[in-house]
Amino acid sequence: MAATKKKTTTRQKANPKKVGSNRAVKAKAAKKIVVKKKTLPVKRSAARKVVKRPAGAAATKRAAPRAKAARAVSPVVQDAYNPQVIEKSWQARWQEDKLYRSVIDHSRPKHYALTMLPYPSGDLHIGHWFSMIPPDTRARFKRMQGYNVLFPMGFDAFGLNAENAAIKDGIHPMKRTFQNIERMRRQMRSMGTMFDWEREAVSADPEYYKWTQWFFIQLFKYGLAYRKMSAVDWCPKDNTTLAREQVIGENRVCERCGTPVIKKNLEQWFFKTTRYADELLRFDEIDWPERVRTLQTNWIGRSEGASVIFKTEAGDDIEIFTTRPDTLWGATFMVFSPEHLLVDKITTPEQKEAVEAYKLQAARQSDIEREAVDKEKTGVFTGGYAINPVNQARIPIWIADYVLMSYGTGAIMAVPAHDERDFAFAKKYDLPIVEVIRPEGQNEAGELQVAYIGDGVMVNSGPFNGTKVNTEKGRKNPGISKVIDWLAAQGIGKEAVNYRYRDWLISRQRYWGAPIPMVYCEKHGWNPVPDDQLPVLLPEDVEWKPTGESPLKLHPTWKDTICPVCGGPATRETDTMDTFMCSSWYHLRYLSPHDDQAPFDENEYNYWMPVDTYTGGIEHATMHLLYTRFFHKALRDMGITEGNEPMMQLRNQGMVLAEDHSKMSKSRGNVVAPDVLVNRYGADTVRAYIMFFARWEMGGPWDSQGIEGTARWIRRVWTLFTERTRPGAASEQTKKNLRRRVHQTLRRVTRDFETFEFNTIISSLMELLNEMYKAREEGAAGSPEWNEAAEIYLKMLAPVAPHIAEELWTNRLGKPYSIHQQMWSKVDEDAAREDMIEIPVQVNGKVRDRVLVSAEADEDEIRTTALASEIVRKYMEGRQPQKVIVAQRRLVSVVV
RNA sequence: GGGGCGGUGGCGGAAUCGGCAGACGCAGUUGACUUAAAAUCAACCGGUGGAAACACCUUGAGGGUUCAAGUCCCUCUCGCCCCACCA
Numbered sequence: 001m002a003a004t005k006k007k008t009t010t011r012q013k014a015n016p017k018k019v020g021s022n023r024a025v026k027a028k029a030a031k032k033i034v035v036k037k038k039t040l041p042v043k044r045s046a047a048r049k050v051v052k053r054p055a056g057a058a059a060t061k062r063a064a065p066r067a068k069a070a071r072a073v074s075p076v077v078q079d080a081y082n083p084q085v086i087e088k089s090w091q092a093r094w095q096e097d098k099l100y101r102s103v104i105d106h107s108r109p110k111h112y113a114l115t116m117l118p119y120p121s122g123d124l125h126i127g128h129w130f131s132m133i134p135p136d137t138r139a140r141f142k143r144m145q146g147y148n149v150l151f152p153m154g155f156d157a158f159g160l161n162a163e164n165a166a167i168k169d170g171i172h173p174m175k176r177t178f179q180n181i182e183r184m185r186r187q188m189r190s191m192g193t194m195f196d197w198e199r200e201a202v203s204a205d206p207e208y209y210k211w212t213q214w215f216f217i218q219l220f221k222y223g224l225a226y227r228k229m230s231a232v233d234w235c236p237k238d239n240t241t242l243a244r245e246q247v248i249g250e251n252r253v254c255e256r257c258g259t260p261v262i263k264k265n266l267e268q269w270f271f272k273t274t275r276y277a278d279e280l281l282r283f284d285e286i287d288w289p290e291r292v293r294t295l296q297t298n299w300i301g302r303s304e305g306a307s308v309i310f311k312t313e314a315g316d317d318i319e320i321f322t323t324r325p326d327t328l329w330g331a332t333f334m335v336f337s338p339e340h341l342l343v344d345k346i347t348t349p350e351q352k353e354a355v356e357a358y359k360l361q362a363a364r365q366s367d368i369e370r371e372a373v374d375k376e377k378t379g380v381f382t383g384g385y386a387i388n389p390v391n392q393a394r395i396p397i398w399i400a401d402y403v404l405m406s407y408g409t410g411a412i413m414a415v416p417a418h419d420e421r422d423f424a425f426a427k428k429y430d431l432p433i434v435e436v437i438r439p440e441g442q443n444e445a446g447e448l449q450v451a452y453i454g455d456g457v458m459v460n461s462g463p464f465n466g467t468k469v470n471t472e473k474g475r476k477n478p479g480i481s482k483v484i485d486w487l488a489a490q491g492i493g494k495e496a497v498n499y500r501y502r503d504w505l506i507s508r509q510r511y512w513g514a515p516i517p518m519v520y521c522e523k524h525g526w527n528p529v530p531d532d533q534l535p536v537l538l539p540e541d542v543e544w545k546p547t548g549e550s551p552l553k554l555h556p557t558w559k560d561t562i563c564p565v566c567g568g569p570a571t572r573e574t575d576t577m578d579t580f581m582c583s584s585w586y587h588l589r590y591l592s593p594h595d596d597q598a599p600f601d602e603n604e605y606n607y608w609m610p611v612d613t614y615t616g617g618i619e620h621a622t623m624h625l626l627y628t629r630f631f632h633k634a635l636r637d638m639g640i641t642e643g644n645e646p647m648m649q650l651r652n653q654g655m656v657l658a659e660d661h662s663k664m665s666k667s668r669g670n671v672v673a674p675d676v677l678v679n680r681y682g683a684d685t686v687r688a689y690i691m692f693f694a695r696w697e698m699g700g701p702w703d704s705q706g707i708e709g710t711a712r713w714i715r716r717v718w719t720l721f722t723e724r725t726r727p728g729a730a731s732e733q734t735k736k737n738l739r740r741r742v743h744q745t746l747r748r749v750t751r752d753f754e755t756f757e758f759n760t761i762i763s764s765l766m767e768l769l770n771e772m773y774k775a776r777e778e779g780a781a782g783s784p785e786w787n788e789a790a791e792i793y794l795k796m797l798a799p800v801a802p803h804i805a806e807e808l809w810t811n812r813l814g815k816p817y818s819i820h821q822q823m824w825s826k827v828d829e830d831a832a833r834e835d836m837i838e839i840p841v842q843v844n845g846k847v848r849d850r851v852l853v854s855a856e857a858d859e860d861e862i863r864t865t866a867l868a869s870e871i872v873r874k875y876m877e878g879r880q881p882q883k884v885i886v887a888q889r890r891l892v893s894v895v896v
Numbered sequence: 897g898g899g900g901c902g903g904u905g906g907c908g909g910a911a912u913c914g915g916c917a918g919a920c921g922c923a924g925u926u927g928a929c930u931u932a933a934a935a936u937c938a939a940c941c942g943g944u945g946g947a948a949a950c951a952c953c954u955u956g957a958g959g960g961u962u963c964a965a966g967u968c969c970c971u972c973u974c975g976c977c978c979c980a981c982c983a
Contacts, residue, residue, distance in 0.1 A: 290900085291900060291901075291977095291978090294899070294900065294978090295899090295900085295978065295979085298898090298899070298900095298978080298979060298980095299978095299979080301979090301982065303982070303983090305983085320983080321982095321983065322983060323982090323983070324983080335983090377981075400981095401981090402981045402983095403981085403983075404981080404982075404983090406982095407982050407983075408982075408983060409983095411983095412983045413983080414983090415983090419983075420981090421981050421983080422983085424981095498982080498983085499982095500979095500982060618977090618978095621978085622978090622979095692908090692909095692920085692921075693908065693909090693921090693922095694908065694909080695908095695909075698901090698902085700908065700909090701907090701908080703907075703908060703922070703923095705907095705922060705923070706907085706908065706921070706922050706923090707922090708921095708922075709920085709921045709922055710921080712921090712936095713920095713921085715935095715936095719936095751912080752912090755912080757912080759908090759909070759910085759920090760909095760910070760912095760919090760920085762920080762921090763909085763910075763919070763920035763921070764919095764920085765920095766920055766921075767919075767920065770920095838916090839916090840915080840916045842915085842916090842963080842964070844963080845963065845964060847916055850916075882963090883963060884963090885915095885963055885964080887914090887915050887963090887964080888913085888915075890915050890916090891915040891916070891964080892915095893915080893963045893964060894963085895963050895964095
C-alpha cells in the first residue's frame with residue numbers, strides 16, 4: 001500500500017530533430033517529472049490507477065524518470081492534480097509540434113480572430129488576461145468547429161513611456177522595450193493561448209516600421225498627408241514644444257523651468273481623415289456594438305448648414321459656418337477666436353493693448369478650461385468692423401475664447417436673439433440684439449429675456465419676412481433651404497456640412513516612434529525618402545537630456561541627407577509618427593511579418609482578410625478604431641486593400657476593477673499579478689476564473705477568494721477522470737438522463753461561445769460535472785453513455801482549460817493526440833429532448849402546483865392534467881375557470 | 897446641457913422569445929472524516945411570520961399594459977462612462 005511508485009506524466013520526445021534549440025532542451029527537462037505515491041485512504045486507493053497509454057499513440061511513450069527531476073518535485077499523492085507539471089510539458093509539446101501554426105488552407109473556411117495588441121509596459125497584468133483569454137477560448141472553439149483560425153499576437157512597442165523613463169534613468173528605450181517584450185512573451189506563454197508566435201509583429205522593429213513609413217509615403221503621394229500650421233503647447237523660455245504630459249498643474253507651466261506654457265502655431269503633418277468623414281459614419285457592413293457606433297458618430301459630429309462670406313471693411317473675406325442661415329439678418333456682431341489669422345490685421349491701434357493681453361491670457365488656458373460650460377463669457381473688441389453680406393450692416397468684430405479655432409472656421413456670426421451664448425455675450429458687453437424669428441401668431445415682441453430657439457416666422461429679414469422656419473437642421477427645414485438657395489444665387493454663401501472631426505495630427509516631437517520619412521530641400525520642398533532607402537532608421541547613438549527636445553533634433557548628423565530630387569543638401573524630418581499610425585495596420589503585418597518586399601503578402605491577404613472577430617477595450621472607440629477604419633479605406637482607394645471595412649465584428653470587454661471597485665493602477669498598489677495565481681493554481685484555473693468571475697462585456701471587481709470555487713471545479717474534473725470506478729449497473733433512465741444533460745449542455749456551451757457569453761459556459765460545465773458525479777454514483781461509469789459524456793465533456797473543456805483537457809484526453813483516456821485537433825461534437829437533438837416535462841400551474845397569477853406531462857402532450861392534454869390537480873382545484877375554490885392559457889408548453893395559467 | 901450603460905440575496909452573477917426569479921459559484925452555518933488543521937464529502941443558505949405544514953413579500957421607487965412583467969411602456973431616482981461654449 002505504501003509502496004512508492006514512479007511514473008512520468010507525459011511522453012518522451014520520439015523525434016529528436018528539434019532538440020538543438022534552447023527551448024526544446026528546456027522543455028525536455030520540464031517533462032521529466034516523477035510523482036510519488038503516499039498512503040491513500042482505503043476507499044479511494046483501490047480506484048487509483050494510471051491509465052496506460054495505448055500502443056497506437058506512436059508519438060509518445062512512457063519514459064524512465066531521471067534523478068534530477070525526481071529531486072525537483074516534492075513528493076505528492078500519486079495522481080494529484082499538478083498543473084505546474086502538466087501545463088509546462090504540454091506547452092512545450094504543442095510548441096514543438098507547431099500545433100497552433102496557421103497556414104493557408106483552402107479546404108477549410110478561415111476565421112481571423114484578432115485581439116488588440118498590448119503596449120510592452122513590463123508585466124502582464126490581469127487585465128491582459130481578461131482581454132486575451134476569452135477570445136483565445138473562442139478562437140480555439142472556432143478551430144474545433146472546423147475553421148482554419150488565425151489568432152496572432154504582437155506588441156505596440158513605440159511610445160512615450162519608454163522615452164520618459166529613459167530621460168529619468170538613461171536606459172535606452174529600445175533596450176527597455178525589447179526586454180519588456182521578452183518578459184511579456186514568457187508570461188503570455190504561461191497562459192496557454194493558441195497565439196501563432198511565428199506571426200508575431202513588433203511595431204518598433206525596423207522590419208515593421210519600414211512599412212509604416214512606406215504607408216506614410218503612399219498617403220503623401222495620394223494627397224492624404226499634408227503639412228499645416230497647428231496650435232501646440234510651447235515653452236517660451238526653452239523655445240520648444242511640449243508634450244501634453246510636460247505641461248503641469250492648473251497654471252499650465254513647463255515641467256522643467258516653471259515658465260507658463262503658451263499656445264503656438266507650428267507646422268505639423270496631418271492625414272486628411274476628414275475626407276472620409278461621411279463614409280466613416282456608415283456602419284451598415286459591420287457588426288459593431290451600438291455603443292461604439294454612437295461614440296464614433298458623435299465624435300465625427302456632422303452638422304448641416306451654410307457657409308457664408310462676410311467681409312472686413314478692408315475687403316478681406318471672413319468665412320463662417322452656421323447651422324442657422326435663417327438668422328443671418330440678426331447677426332449684430334462677429335466673434336473671432338483669439339488665434340484667428342485676421343485678428344492682428346483688423347485690430348485698431350487703440351485696441352491693440354487689450355487684444356494682445358487677451359490673446360496671451362487665452363493662449364495660457366487649456367482647451368478644457370476654455371470650454372467650461374458654466375464659465376462666464378469674456379471677450380475684447382478689436383476695433384474692427386465687418387459687413388454683413390445679407391443687409392450690408394456694419395457690425396463690430398470681437399475676439400472671445402468661447403470661439404474655438406479648431407471648430408468651423410474660427411469665426412462666427414453672433415445672433416444674440418437666437419443663440420444662448422451670443423445672447424449672454426451681448427448682454428454682458430451691451431451689444432445690440434435684433435429679433436429675426438418670432439413665434440407664430442405673436443405680433444409684437446417686447447425685449448427678449450432669453451434667446452429664442454423655437455419654431456417661428458422670419459421677421460426683420462428683408463426678402464424672407466414671413467417665411468416659416470422650424471427647428472430642423474439643414475435642407476430638411478424648408479425655411480433654411482430657401483435661404484441657402486438665395487445665398488448661393490447671390491454668390492455670398494452656399495450649403496455646407498461641418499464636422500467636429502478634425503484631420504489626424506501625426507507629428508510627434510519625440511524619439512521613440514517611427515521617423516516620418518520625409519526630406520526637406522530648399523529648392524524642392526518636401527519629398528519622400530525613396531523606397532530603396534527605407535526604413536529611415538532611428539539612430540541608436542542618441543543622448544537623453546531633459547531638454548524636451550527630440551534627441552533626433554539634437555543628433556549631430558542624423559538629419560543631414562541629400563534631396564531625392566536634386567541630390568543637393570537636405571534635411572530629414574525629425575518628428576516621428578503618432579503610434580496610432582503603427583497600430584492602424586498591424587492586422588495586415590501579421591499576415592506576413594517578415595516579408596521584406598511588401599507590407600503584407602497578397603495571397604495571405606486574399607485568404608485571411610477581413611478580420612472576422614476583433615476584440616478589445618472600448619476606450620479606443622474614437623481613436624484606434626476610427627483610425628484603422630480610415631486607414632483601410634484610404635488604402636482601398638489606393639488599390640492596396642480590398643473591401644470597405646477591415647474588421648467585420650467587434651466586441652468589447654469590460655474592465656477588471658480592484659476588489660474595492662476602484663480602478664487598478666500601479667500607484668494604488670492594487671494590481672492583481674496573474675503570475676502569482678498561475679504558480680498557485682495553474683493557468684487552466686486562472687483561465688476558467690477569468691471567464692467566470694464577471695460578464696466579459698461588463699467586467700467587474702476582482703474577487704481573490706472566488707477563484708477557489710473554480711480551482712475546486714478543476715480539481716473535481718481531475719478527480720472524476722482519474723479515479724477508476726467499477727463499472728456499475730446504471731438504470732436506463734440514469735443513462736438517458738446523462739445523455740440528455742450532456743447534449744443540452746453542449747447546445748448551451750456552443751451558443752454561448754458564439755455569443756461571447758463566457759461566464760455561463762463555465763457554470764454550464766460546472767453543472768454538468770455535478771450531474772456526472774451523480775450519474776457515476778448511480779453506476780453509469782463504464783457505459784457507452786458515460787464514455788460519450790466523458791469525451792464531449794473534455795472537448796467542451798478544451799478551449800477553456802487546454803492543458804488539463806489534453807492531459808486527460810491523451811494520457812488518461814488514451815485518445816488520439818491532440819484534443820485541440822478534434823472536431824467539436826454535434827448536438828444530438830433527440831438525446832437533448834426531455835421526455836417528461838414539469839409544467840407549473842398558476843391560479844390567478846400565482847404558481848400553485850407543478851404537473852408532470854409527457855413532452856409530446858398537446859395543449860388539451862396539458863390543460864386536462866393541470867385542471868385535474870388537487871391543489872389547483874383547491875385554489876379554484878369550486879369556481880369555473882374563466883380562461884385557461886397553456887403557454888408554449890411552459891406554463892398553464894388558470895383564471896377564475 | 898446632450899448621449900450611452902447599468903441598479904436582481906451578504907458578494908460575483910443566472911434567467912438568451914413576456915411564462916417556475918435567484919442557476920452556477922464565493923462567503924456563511926451545521927455535520928462526517930482528522931490528534932488537529934487543510935483538503936474532501938454531505939446538508940442548509942432572499943426576507944417576514946410560523947414548531948412545522950405553509951402563507952405572505954421580494955429584481956432601485958411609483959404607475960401602466962397583460963391571464964402572466966426582472967424582461968414591454970410612462971414618470972422618477974441613484975451609480976458609472978463618453979461628449980460637451982460645436983456656431
